Amino acid sequence: MARWAYHSKACESRPILADSVSPGMSCPSDVALEFESKVAFIILLRSLNDICFLHREGNFVLNGPDNPGNGPIVWEWRPHSEQQTTKQLGTFHSEDQRWTVKWSDEYNNIPDISQSIHEEQGTLNLRFRNLTFELAGLFTWSQAQPNKIILKQYEVFGIKVEIDSQWPVVGSDITLSCTISRLPDTVSLHWKQKDPFQQNRRKNIEEIHLNNTAYLIVRHIGAENQNLYTWKVQEKNSIVLTGSTNVDVIRDLYNVEYTLYRASTNHSELELICEASFDLNKAKWKWRSRYFQTEKEIIASLSKFQPINVNRTYFGNRLVQTQIRFNGKNFNLRIVPVQFEDAGVYKCLLGIYKYVTIKLITVKVTAEPSDAVSEGDIVTLTCSVSDVTEPMRLVWISSDGETVVEKTLKDQNQGEDLLQLIIPKADRNRRNWTCVLFHQNTPKIFIPYDLKVHNPYTSKYDIIFGCLALLLIIILAVALCVYKYKIRGLGNQKPRHQEPQENIANGPPIYSNINEMQQMQGHNMPRTSSFDEYAIINGKAIENDTNKDDLHYGSISFQKKAPGIFVHF
Structure with a gap:
């Protein structure tokens, strides 16, 4: 059997999830709290006019508008559940500075409302006692004439904590749930196992969030853990309401x-x-x-x-x-x-x-194709159940928590049953899917599946760049081999000395140094006044002396230019 204990943080001297509550604020004057023997069950959510209560627990009073005028004033309720249609529950009239209410047929026809909500005599205040989860919603006081004007409004959130088995046996599984009547964007629900030995054992709990509910699936309860679990309602980083659940386990397994x-x-x-x-x-x-x-x-x-x-x-x-x-x-x-x-x-x-x-x-998830796919490919995910002996429900859920497709399974004794999810275009941004098996609206198992999707364009470019890089490596390798071959070939070549050739233009050797020429000709070098003169005389001298020696000279002509001298061969 599950035993419950709760703790409210409504009246602590610090801000509680308050966008509009200032530091140090205590309980607001227009929400009166009454304490049970153990806890208070009303807390603030986001603002002064947001209230939270636990299913069938706690007592509180909602104060009516401060400046109501002379009426009449209509009191309306729009529930969080069902189709969220607004229901007029009563009309307040002012008589001799006192307020009286006339309840509507909808108020009288809903037993939970008529038994849980009453007016405080002579005022616009409403007293709530043992309110049920289904009565959570938006409560509004409005001026009825001449034009409808909202005078005051509260949003009341309901919290329900449940367990799927009141007397679980040791070794069995249980599912705990914490549900809020409406889940604002800034509010979250959480479960935690209070076990001082948790680090020394295998993990046997799984938490999943579906719609407005946080589920905690505990496997093989009582086998290795202390069965104390904590739930909490939290907005941003602040805890609004928290409670603990201690599950008693039956250890006698005879004929179980x-x-x-x-x-x-x-x-x-x-x-x-x-x-x-x-x-x-x-x-x-x-x-x-x-x-x-x-x-x-x-x-x-x-x-x-x-x-x-x-x-x-x-x-x-x-x-x-x-x-x-x-x-x-x-x-x-x-x-x-x-x-x-x-x-x-x-x-x-x-x-x-x-x-x-x-x-x-047993439950399994398979994919076709089973390997990684490209973006835009068709993928079929199949969630299969080994046996269906009583009504069950298979659900495929997307990464953002939305139900994509579901199927109710009945006891048909036809073996394996399944639910397929066909993804027409695989997308890397939507590749996380979860198959959940429900039994009597309670999730018993969930299997996440991560679809492997790659970008086809990225893969094509990777292949091109890879080929180009390989080609560049080959070119560099070939160039290096050619370079080494040429260096080795030049090192093996011997220097060759050129023998003097005879009768080349029948001329003497060519000299570029005038001093060298003078040394070779010795006393035959005539004295001249200039380099130009020497070049002419020398030519004539060589011509007259050709028969004397075997040494042949070529002719050089020099031309004087300012400021330098260029030599032409």
């Missing part, structure tokens, strides 16, 4: 049956917990497959103080024993990871007594 839901993923686990209150000599676990045509197969057995015999024919190393020897009371096993074909019925026998019977329903 329950159903577990598991996802076929790499991290999914199944705990097979079997405990007795007295010593027994023998124990065994049997399994009847949902898919294989076999009798109840013994997957593990043992005798007291003897090693456990594990049948690994089907489960292999996925079937793990959590103890070495049987102590006569506890016989627990673990299957990890859980596969889709593990669905079926698991039964524990201690001695000759039938103890716990667990029905396992």
Whole structure:
């Protein structure tokens, strides 16, 4: 059984989620609070005229308008639930400086309203007592004549905390929920497990947010954790309302049956917990497959103080024993990871007594194509259930929390049932999808799927740039090889000396140094007054002396130019 405790932060001397509340403000004068034996159940949300209450708990008074005039004044209610249609609940009239109310047929025809809301005698104030979650909404006092004018308005938010099983047995799953009647953009709901040993054990809780509700799925409750859970209503970074839930667990598993839901993923686990209150000599676990045509197969057995015999024919190393020897009371096993074909019925026998019977329903998500796709491709996501024995509901939810497609499953005994989501154009900005399985409107399991989408244009450019880079590397390698080959070839070549050739133009060697020429001709060099004269005389001297020596000279002509001298060959 779940036991509840709550704590309100309405009257603390600090601002509470207030866009319009100043620091140090306490409870406003137009909201009167009454305290129960344990807690106060009314808090402020965002402004002075936003109220929050817990389902069927707490008492409060909403004060009417300060300057109502002479009336008449209409009191209206627009609920958060249903179609949010406005309902006129009553009309106030002023008589001898006192106000009287005439209730409408809608007020009288809704028992929750007529039993929970009453006027304070002679005033415009309204007293709320044990208000139900369904009555949350917008409450308005308006001037009726000559024109309708809103005089005062409150928005009242309802909070409901629930558990899907009031008496869970050890090893079973439970789902806790915290729902707000309307979820403003700045308000959020949260669950947390209060367990001082949480860091020393495997995580067995999952939180999911759908619409206006925060769900906490607790797997194998009572197996390894203290069953105390905390919920809170929060706006931005401030806690408005918080409470705790302590779940009592039944530990007697004699002749107990329950159903577990598991996802076929790499991290999914199944705990097979079997405990007795007295010593027994023998124990065994049997399994009847949902898919294989076999009798109840013994997957593990043992005798007291003897090693456990594990049948690994089907489960292999996925079937793990959590103890070495049987102590006569506890016989627990673990299957990890859980596969889709593990669905079926698991039964524990201690001695000759039938103890716990667990029905396992598995869920899996597949994609076609299964590999990464390009943007714009068609993708089909399939969420499959191994068995449907009672009404269930499969839902595909987008990354922004919207329900895209859903399907109600009925007990048809036709094997696997499924729900497909066809994505006509894969988009990298919308690639996170979640399949949720509901049982009696309570989520039992959710499987997130991350669609792998790549940009086709980016991939094409990557290929082009890759090819260009490879081509550049090849060109550089070839150029380097050619360069090394040329260097090596030049190093192997020997210098060649050019032999003097005879009878080249029948002329003497060519000299560019006049001193060198003078040394070679010796006393035959005539004295001249200028370089031009020497060039002419020398030519004649060589011509007259050609028969004397075998040495031949070529002729050089020089031309004088200012300011320098250029030599022409």
